[in-house]
Amino acid sequence: GKWAVSHGAPPIGDALWQCLIATLILGAICWLRGTWPPVDGAHGRYYLLGGILGLAIPNTNTYTVLQHVPAGITVIVMTVSPLITYCLALAMRMERFQPARVLGIVAGLSGALMLLLPKGSLPTPDMAPWVVLMFLTPFCYASSNVLMGRHMPHATDRLALCLGMLLAADLGLAMATLADGSFFWDQD
Numbered sequence: 001g002k003w004a005v006s007h008g009a010p011p012i013g014d015a016l017w018q019c020l021i022a023t024l025i026l027g028a029i030c031w032l033r034g035t036w037p038p039v040d041g042a043h044g045r046y047y048l049l050g051g052i053l054g055l056a057i058p059n060t061n062t063y064t065v066l067q068h069v070p071a072g073i074t075v076i077v078m079t080v081s082p083l084i085t086y087c088l089a090l091a092m093r094m095e096r097f098q099p100a101r102v103l104g105i106v107a108g109l110s111g112a113l114m115l116l117l118p119k120g121s122l123p124t125p126d127m128a129p130w131v132v133l134m135f136l137t138p139f140c141y142a143s144s145n146v147l148m149g150r151h152m153p154h155a156t157d158r159l160a161l162c163l164g165m166l167l168a169a170d171l172g173l174a175m176a177t178l179a180d181g182s183f184f185w186d187q188d
Contacts, residue, residue: 011182052168054148068130078137083105
């Protein structure tokens, strides 16, 4: 992703092509297995949560931020996703409060912030807004994890669910790329 956006690939277009390739591979596997994503309201909600909130938005955001900060910084920020997931699950009463987990959250977040906040930790201070924007990605992942856990259609084949999520991401990203003209890689 970093290489592609550094060489002219638009972030939304890059996210789309990544999802399309995964869709083709998983689609072939599902075709061989004879399992397809069911199409109804409950499954559609699940596909949209996973495809848009769990793939399209965070991947596009990551590729956008990667144009402005080193890849290592994005990796550090990504480590807070499980911490956010637990906090959201607590807020939605899907998890019970456990002091040891909260201590782990505080320790993990403290560690990430110790790497990102001290003066001189970023190559240049103007990267700070991009680092803040990068936190949208783990927040989207955490939100999709919690919401998908709540709305999981349990009787459906997991690969078919993944294919449905990829198709939802493809559709959302395709509409966005066609709207802003970033479907193709502009090679000057």
